[in-house]
Amino acid sequence: MxxxxxYLVVSAALFAFGLLGVLTRRNAVNVLMGVELILNSANINLxxxxxxxxxxxxxxxxxxxxxxxxxxxxxxxxxxxxxLYRLRRTPNLDEANILRG
Amino acid sequence: MxxxxxxxxxxxxxxxxxxxxxxxxxxxxxxxxxxLFTFFGVAGLYVLLGADFLAATQLLVYxxxxxxxxxxxxxxxxxxxxxxxxxEVTQFLPGLIIATGVFWMFCYPGIAAPSLWPANWPWWFGxxxxxxxxxxxxxxxxxxxxxAKEIGKLFMGDYLLPFEAASVLLLVALMGAAMxxxxxxxx
Numbered sequence: 001m002x003x004x005x006x007y008l009v010v011s012a013a014l015f016a017f018g019l020l021g022v023l024t025r026r027n028a029v030n031v032l033m034g035v036e037l038i039l040n041s042a043n044i045n046l047x048x049x050x051x052x053x054x055x056x057x058x059x060x061x062x063x064x065x066x067x068x069x070x071x072x073x074x075x076x077x078x079x080x081x082x083x084l085y086r087l088r089r090t091p092n093l094d095e096a097n098i099l100r101g
Numbered sequence: 102m103x104x105x106x107x108x109x110x111x112x113x114x115x116x117x118x119x120x121x122x123x124x125x126x127x128x129x130x131x132x133x134x135x136x137l138f139t140f141f142g143v144a145g146l147y148v149l150l151g152a153d154f155l156a157a158t159q160l161l162v163y164x165x166x167x168x169x170x171x172x173x174x175x176x177x178x179x180x181x182x183x184x185x186x187x188x189e190v191t192q193f194l195p196g197l198i199i200a201t202g203v204f205w206m207f208c209y210p211g212i213a214a215p216s217l218w219p220a221n222w223p224w225w226f227g228x229x230x231x232x233x234x235x236x237x238x239x240x241x242x243x244x245x246x247x248x249a250k251e252i253g254k255l256f257m258g259d260y261l262l263p264f265e266a267a268s269v270l271l272l273v274a275l276m277g278a279a280m281x282x283x284x285x286x287x288x
Contacts, residue, residue: 002109004239007146008232009208010113014120014139016204021124023196027188029129029174033136036167037120040143043155051150052239057251060152061260064252067162068267072274074167078174079278091178092189 007048014041026092028081032074039070109149116142129175129188133168140164154249208232 014037021034043063050059084096115138122135140163147156209230256264 001103002105002149004237005208005232006109006113007150010116010146012204012207012232013117014143015207016200017117017120017124019203020196020200023199024124024190024193025188026191027129027178029171029178030132030188032174033123033132033171036136036163036171037123037139040139040163043159044143044146047147047150047152047155051152053237057248057255060155060248060252061255063152063155064158065263065267067158068271071162071166072270074170075274075278076281078170079281081174082177082282085178094191 004048004052007044007052011041011044011048014038014044026094028077028084028091028093031093032077032081035077036070036074039066042066105149108145112142112145112149114142115139116146127187127190129179132188133172133175136171137164137168140168151246152248154252206231 018034018037018041021037022031023034025031025034043066046059046063046066048059050057050063053059081091085091088095119135119138119142123132123139126132126135140159143163144156144159147153147159207230
């Protein structure tokens with residue numbers, strides 16, 4: 001019997017891995033991958049609550065909005081990373097240490 | 102073991118295992134392709150949860166869109182003669198401690214079922230994690246079986262304003278991304 005807690009544990013593991021990726025990677029694209037993992041873990045939570053909790057579709061609707069925002073976020077973040085690469089010739093985040101464009 | 106349990110553990114293993122590869126493998130290409138399997142596993146979990154529309158959306162948007170975009174990002178931010186696309190790792194130990202601590206805080210007894218916990222839970226054993234300590238309000242009802250029709254009704258009805266706002270957000274993100282990467286000389 002699969003309960004709500006099973007899904008929550010999977011989601012927490014995904015969140016922990018995403019957090020680890022965001023904290024430890026120097027490459028900006030890798031950090032973006034960590035953010036994607038975190039967003040996916042939030043989505044699993046929303047859908048699991050929608051299924052086991054109220055039993056309506058609101059959670060799935062929120063998950064759709066999260067996916068939309070993730071798509072927009074990745075597009076803009078990759079544009080910023082490409083601009084950074086053009087400026088500094090490196091995708092490493094700790095070399096993005098100037099404010100001047 | 103019912104088939105549902107087996108399938109759940111299969112998808113959970115795919116999801117969490119490939120998420121580990123995403124975070125821990127050194128090669129950027131390995132990271133990106135492991136992310137593919139993570140997205141597939143999450144889509145499988147959506148199917149198990151009865152969210153068929155969301156599973157299809159996950160495959161279309163994440164696998165078809167975001168993953169390809171990330172691969173573009175990997176390829177465009179390295180010189181073509183860089184044969185090995187390595188990603189450096191910094192401050193690994195603090196990050197590992199924080200991530201493990203967060204996971205510990207959420208699901209401390211983790212694997213063990215509540216029936217296996219010690220009866221009077223000594224203080225040095227710690228308190229159960231957030232997931233197991235909270236009494237979730239569960240079991241009110243089931244979601245309708247094919248969800249696409251109901252989701253469409255909700256989007257066109259109660260959630261029309263957020264839906265329109267999301268469409269404007271996508272347009273703005275599209276234009277903003279194009280503006281940011283445009284070379285100054287072409288302007």
